[in-house]
Amino acid sequence: MNLLQIIYLIASLTFIIGIKMLGKPESARRGNLIAAFGMTIAIFGTIFLYEGIQTSNYGWIFGGLVVGTVIGTLMAKKVKMTGMPQMVSFFNGMGGACAGIISLVEFNHILQQGDFLTAPKVKLAIIFLGLVIGSISFAGSMIAYGKLVEKIKDKVLPLQQVVNIGLLLLILGIAAAATVGYISTPNVLFLILVLSLLYGVLFVMPIGGADMPVVISLLNSFTGVAAAMGGFLYDNKVMLFGGILVGSAGTLLTVVMCKAMNRSLTNVLIGNFGGGNKDAGEGKAITGSIKEISKADAAVLMKYSKKVVIVPGYGLAVAQAQHICHELEQVLEDEGVEVKYAIHPVAGRMPGHMNVLLAESNVSYDKLIEMDDINPEFKTTDVVLIVGANDVVNPAAKNDPSSPIYGMPILDVEDAAHTIVMKRSMKAGYAGIENELFFSPKNSMLFGDAKKTLTELVSELKSL
């Protein structure tokens, strides 16, 4: 038993050190491995050293571990880089479900020892809270997953916010009443379970797909808190430690992400941005003409530039164009052109999504410049090549107060001498609004699939 406590202590330390190291590009990978090591010793320590584990159940434990490991590894290995956000959401949901099940079983233990009304109140409260938070996290994560794979559409019911808040209060009220003994039927547990699952669904349903990363981050911290409830339940320090750590770090990460979009968390949660609410204002109608550019002209323009900045967006991810994008960068660099990437904090579907994607194709991360650092540089840039990005370069965010994205910091691409927008069609971006940049006299459009167009651009450049 004492050895187990030391193992838990070491595991807890690896979690802190791991998260710390994850915060720096050079040490991030090692940090992840260190935390994984800590988790492994905590798991095996529990199996072999925890008092009360019956050896007759070893088969079930190892069976579960093997099944989970095989499925988890396969899923994590097979997922494409573009599918990363939904994968994280899925695994998060699994953790939430796990926390919920622990509460179900522990409540049953109490029932076997007699009436739950005589059980310690604090223990009951912890069991109920674990169930509520775990279930919300599970149901919410599954809806977020569905939205990211585009199987579930945004849906806003009438009076949705009122219903949501009412439902949450109802759940907490029932849990509190059952804890202090006003409700005596043990079936109350299943009522709480069902209502919590329903709340998880309703909570995420109206939030626009573009805001899913924020939601996933929030649900991530929920699961952390649910895990911490287990820590209280078993007086288990490592669960408490890991859970609270993720709970607080996750909450802060959520706030940081919101800040990157210049919006408050409340605004994300009830703002219906990109959702069904069309009264929010669609921005000014834009009149003017757009001009197209041929691939050959675009190639010439870039070849004789001093500095080219590439702005990647979700279109690049969808077209899997990151490798050819890197090739374009190399061809231009060979011609003596300075090439950089401008990374908007919310480009793609997740903060850092573009970095992960471009890093996959060996783009060195010191070429990926964050918004605040690249913005002053646009004035000295000859050509900005926008690949499948839209809202993050929409000037309406700065000069049209009626626009739904007004106030969001954007990349100041209009400061550059030329902009070339690579897009499949004139369709609006995720926020569903027109982009007046397309109509700017300095801008040219290059229509087509990002991968195909970039490939042709590279061969044009090579033949010049």
Add this chain to the structure above:
Amino acid sequence: MNTIIDFIANNQLMIYLVILMIFVGIELIEKVPSVLHTPLMSGANAIHGVVIIGAIIIMGEAENMYATILGFIAVVLGTLNVVGGFVVTDRMLEMFKKKKK
């Protein structure tokens, strides 16, 4: 009311720990470049998989059908969270390499 006060008095250490951990968590995240937000979220996701310990405990202590079935499911789901979480994070970070020339 008394139960709450008793609880706090009996669990002082735990409560101190919770408060400290909240600040440690905030401190750890504060100055992270947005480049690493996704891997960090994914890494944190794997760490809350520590809930697997609770799953192992209920599975190990299971004496009836109900606890055995639910315990087994919990172990599988918890393992998915842990293993999937760490592997996905590792895959993301594998790609953060310095430029090779």
